[in-house]
Amino acid sequence: MEEKQLFGALKEYFGFDSFRPLQKKIIDAVFKGKDNVVIMPTGGGKSICYQLPGILLPNITLVISPLIALMKDQVDGLKVNGIAAAYLNSSQSETEQQQIIADVEKNELKLLYVAPESLQFVDRFLTDGKVSLIAIDEAHCISSWGHDFRPAYTQLGYLKKRFPSTPVIALTATADKATRKDICQQLNIPDAKIHVASFDRKNLSLEVRPGTKRLEQILQFTEGRKNESGIIYCLSRKNTEDVAAKLKANGLKAEAYHAGLSHLERSRIQEDFINDKQQVICATIAFGMGIDKSNIRWVIHYNMPKNLEGYYQEIGRAGRDGLPSETMLFHSYADVIQLQKFAANAKNEAVQMAKLDRMKQYSEALTCRRKILLSYFGELKKEDCGNCDICRNPPQFMDGTLIAQKALSCIYRLKGKEPITVLIDVLRGAQNEGVLGKGYQELKTYGIGKDISWKDWQLYIIQLINLGYVEIAFHLHNHLQLTPMAKDILFNGGKLELAKNLDQKEIQAEQSKTTKTKDNSLFEKLRQLRLGLAQEEGIPAYLIFNDATLKEMEKERPMTDEDFIQINGVGRKKMEDYGYQFIKEIIAFNKEKRFKKKPKKSGNSHKETLQLYTDGLSVEEISVSRKLAPSTIYSHLIKLYEEGEKIDLLQLISKADVDAVRKAKDEIEDPKGLKTYYEYFDEALDYWTIKFALTILEKEEN
Incomplete structure (x- = not known):
């Protein structure tokens, strides 16, 4: 496929002058007939990797997609861009299905979306040679290693046998090495080229806040964002309803979404959100798959997710259009305990616990969060991101030896048989039943930390846990116990630094500032x-x-x-x-x-085009040389012509076309832009021919 055709189609159908990283490499591989596996984060531009080839390849492109809502959204988007597309699934009437089949037979469709459960329809009318490309979206669904396994996907392996000469492209936002290998094996594409895009979504800001007064913080955050779309993820159905009710009471268009609602109700809520009738969805993790909405401006996690894969996928639903978007995670000790209980009942308990630990480490980090997140997916960054709460408000460290000695000594005297709440009460000299009832007021460590607030003690102890001096015995009612490392601080004169607990109110006020x-x-x-x-x-x-x-x-x-x-x-x-x-x-x-009027973004770009034009290059050659769409070069030539440069537009269109447009101009009483002329000619003359002719005629008149 020639460069000029690729860049021309990219601008004509999608409106872009250049490709995002990896897109062109993947598309070139498709045109060479190669099989491909694409791991590209949400918002990274996966769809163009098969939609653009689908437009330019001679026959139909078959797209396997897991959800009807997602298929409809994609097809609507393609139609708006002037691309012939349709979807086929069991929810349609037989008449609708027959019409689509007829359109395929007449070669009137470029892309056909099919649910994996509806593949039997395809077998009836497609043969090898009629299908130019097979695209499998959300490909991780085929693997039991993936986080969203779907049994219906396991039958897709037959497609390569059914259409052996047709290239397959499998796409997903998240897949570890085991899942990637499984995708290739199950789809019968063992030699597929695997493309892994960067997981770094620079436009997403990352923030973690203590999980206290969450509703109050959410209301403060949403103040001034009432026209923005956002998602709030909660662990329980009750939380989704409570948060949605509170937001509604404060004038926000919000709805709760969870598996307890009827299918009809969930569909309505999702449609309202996609169509901007609802601004905020308070949801369990059941919500999100199939949401292709590009203008979600923020995602809040009311509770801590159970692993970084889920967290990354959920925050990835914000800012798909590339604009700055915000993510916020509330972290609480109670959430950790709840998630530990869930993991303890899972079949793969060890794996679940390990993943939860990584999630916990991310939440409690004192270094750049993006580096931690990216390293989890095997992407290492040397520089801090500058767009997370740690980078914006770096922790200030102090000599924390005395504080550590007090806490560790108290755990020792409590014989490792109390959770964090009782430990802090003893340190602060509390006089409640939990302390006095067990005689803890007699301990030497009773009240030795009364000068430090309860919340500050909690954050210091969490640091000691993270640093490895203390561990939580989850199987013993979350008792805190000393590790061998604690001896260095208690008995060997060891020193350590702790991060100061900054004024959270000041930080939150600063972070909540937004350009309304x-x-x-x-x-x-x-x-x-x-x-x-x-x-x-x-x-x-x-x-x-x-x-x-x-x-x-x-x-x-x-x-x-x-x-x-x-x-x-x-x-x-x-x-x-x-x-x-x-x-x-x-x-x-x-x-x-x-x-x-502000200066155009192109600056003197058209002058560079003039130099190449003067040197004798054609529009196509200039387009390739400058890596710009032909449409952009055309607009440069018009501008240069209007500025009096020696540009002969009649080299680009015929005199007959100019005469035809002159006649149309006389006959059309009130032209409303180029569309009026386009319709006048029944689409026989393209946009640029009409524009060139009108430019020539305008100069003639003046």
Whole structure:
């Protein structure tokens, strides 16, 4: 496949001038007929790896996807981009299914989505040679090693035997080495090239807070974010309902989502969230698979997850459009104990406990959290990220030897038979039944730490646990016991440093500051326009343009068609369908606010194009040389022509086309952008031909 076709299709259908890391390498391998396994985090751009080849390959691309909701979302998105796609599943009527089969037979579809349970439909009408590519989404579902095993996926191995000459591409967001190997084996693609993208989602900020007064902290966090979409993950159904009720009472559009609701109710809540009718979902981990919503701005974990895989996947649902997004995890000792109980009842208890320990270490870390998270997935970073709470507020260390001696000595005198709560009460000289009833007031360590607050003692003791001086005997009612390392501090004059407990209120106030989106901002007006168009068409708003595209429109303020199509995320079909309305809104806003148009992002980029054009390169050659879409080069040439440079547009279109557009211009009374001309010619003349002709005619008139 030639470069110019790839970059041209990328801009025309998806609105991008360049590929993300690994995308082009994967796509090139597909065109060479190779099998591929792609491990790319949520929001990393997996879909384009098979959707773009699907557009350019001669026959149909078969996509296996686990959820009907996810299939519908993907197909709607493809249609909005002008790509012929459909999905086939058991929820459709026989008439609907027959129509799709007929479309396939007539070669009118480029991509067909099928649930694994519905593969029998495919066998009836597809033969080897009719399928150009097989894409298996959420491929980890095939492996019992994966975190979301689905038995229906195990039958997919027959596809390679059924279509031996067709390349297979298997895609997933998370898969460890054992799962990757299992995917290749079960899909009968042992020689597949494995592509592992970076797991570093730099746009996600990471934060962990103590799990005290969580609802109060959540309300503070959501203040000023009432137009943003977010998810709050909870361990219990009751928590989802309590949090949702509290948020509703404070004016937020929130719903609880859990397995106790009917299928119909869960579907409604999910649809409302996808379509921006609900802003916040308070959910158990049952929620999320199949959510392709790109404008989720934050994810909060009300309770600690049981492992880093689940945590990473859940926070990955925020910021899929690449814009800055926030994640927050509440960490409490009680959650750890609860999760320990769950793990103790599991068949693979040792594995579950080990994974929980890693989750706990992440939550209680005093070093860059992103480095810890990435190292878990085998990606090592030398530099701190600068976008986690530890990097933003580095801990200050102090000589903690005396504090450690007091705590360790008290554990020793309690004979390792009490949990953290009783230990702190003894250190602080509490006079409650738990202390006085056992005569602990007679111990030498009783009250030796009364000058330190209960909460500070808790955080210092957790540090001692993390440093290996103390361990929790979970099988003995969570009693704290000394490790051999404690002897060094108690008896051998050992020293250690502890992190100071910073003022959490100050930190939280600082971290909760956010640039509030004003209701009268251009972004908000474009968002409302997008929402209205989406409701008219019955599709999620982010399928029209995602937030990142709207933000770029707000920044660049394109007021002509050639400026508008240079915005990332604006392809030809979306330009034709929505360009007029958005440009009109931007022009109206600029008039209202009397803003001057900001410089275009391209700067002198068109001058570089002029140099190559003057040197005699064709549009295609310039496109390849500059790694820009042909559409971008066309817009440069128009700009240069309008600026008086020696550009002969008649080399790019025929005089007959110019005459045809001249005639159309005379006949159309009130043209509304290029779309009017496009429809006038029944799509016989493409966008750029019309634009070139209008540019030539405008110069003639002047």
